[in-house]
Amino acid sequence: MRLELTQAALADLRSIRRYTLKRWGKAQEQHYIDLIWRKFSDLQATRDRCRFRNDLFPNCQVAAVEKHVVLFRVQADTLQVVRVLHGAMDFSRHF
Numbered sequence: 001m002r003l004e005l006t007q008a009a010l011a012d013l014r015s016i017r018r019y020t021l022k023r024w025g026k027a028q029e030q031h032y033i034d035l036i037w038r039k040f041s042d043l044q045a046t047r048d049r050c051r052f053r054n055d056l057f058p059n060c061q062v063a064a065v066e067k068h069v070v071l072f073r074v075q076a077d078t079l080q081v082v083r084v085l086h087g088a089m090d091f092s093r094h095f
Contacts, residue, residue: 001044002078008094012084016068032066036084039065043072044079056095057082 005013013036021029043050043063050061050072059073064087071083071091083094 001074003040003044003081004078005081006083008083009081016084036065036068036070039063039070040079040081043070047072047074047079053091056091 013033016036017029017033020032047061047063050063053060053062053071056071057073059075060082061072061074063070063072065084067087068084069087069091070081071085072079072081074080083091085091085094
């Protein structure tokens with residue numbers, strides 16, 4: 001399965017990197033980003049266990065990674081990561 005990240009998801013990752021680097025340093029920033037990318041790989045194989053949130057956008061599924069949530073959908077043979085948001089955020093405000 002192919003992985004695709006939207007421009008918004010890429011911006012989310014950049015923001016997460018900047019914040020984590022500033023707050024906790026380089027080692028933690030790299031560790032946290034690695035966890036997120038590992039989740040993307042896991043989702044390519046096991047997305048069936050993720051909860052649907054069609055109230056956010058069509059075919060939306062969500063998967064937690066530490067304090068963040070990956071919002072994604074599967075279209076044909078592509079797993080599209082739409083956003084990576086902090087779990088405390090009001091997700092509906094970002095769509």
